[in-house]
Amino acid sequence: DVAIVIGQALRDALGDKSGIRRYGHAVVPLDEAVAEVVVDVAGRPYVTCQGEPEGQAYALIGGSGVPYAGSMTYHVFESLALNAGLCLHLTLRSGRDPHHIVEAEFKALARALRDAVEFDPRQQGIPSTKGAL
Template sequence: MARTATIVRETSESKVELSLNLDGTGKTDIDTSVPFYNHMMTALGKHSLIDLKIKATGDTDIDAHHTVEDIAIVFGEALKQALGDKRGIRRFADATVPLDEALAKAVVDISGRPYCVCTGEPEGFEYCMIGGHFTGSLVRHVMESIAMHAGICLHLHVISGRDPHHIAEVEFKALARALRFAIEPDPRVDGIPSTKGAL
């Protein structure tokens, strides 16, 4: 059964068209209308091996926040839809990823219980403007939105970092690598990986 999803979400603030394939090769086609976010979502697809296509427009003349948030919501919803009943997946995974001076660790549980803990970003990071449109505070907001709408438990910790671009990018890449292994089919798992029998 194909683990794919396509979702279109339109509000007065944005329109998001997103499709993904969990069993892809990391092929991406990303146009979020926010250049730095294009870079981040491309990295997320590439390093998770999720084929990801996004076309989004929104009121970025006001702020990037609405469009960035809505894309994260739709990505989370699509991830949840494509996972189905989660039969046969590894479920738990973690990844520690470096980028020059920056280092981050992501731990994921595809649990069906949404929770997100983000720690370690240096003081003032949330106020940094990255790429002219993207504030550091949006990184945590994206992670929280993905976790809540995908129904996953995500712990993301920045271990070190100085450059705001590197810090943001390493967080996305750590999530990508953890997702890659958590959603991967495990040939030793028979059924749903939970003692409850459901996730």
């Protein structure tokens, strides 16, 4: 599973997380769809996904292949979070087109993760009051 491997690689790359921001947040629009992701890379995996319409599916780009079910987005995010040690909250604020919904969700995740793992020059050591994540 690709999300498992990416999650493990992210966890390994972050090491003890010294000097990073730790938290990330992004709101991303794509036409009528708006997705929000909040992430904490503290090492305690948890996932919530809210707002996705039930039973959405769409054909792969090009019109061929197996339809992609919206529930797969949750599965991918969950696999990533469990293996990377992310607390991840996804909220779909609006959207009708399944393609736009999924694309906005993944773009919001990418931007939130970028913020969370960015080095913060003001952060000395590990970003935790306990001194460990």
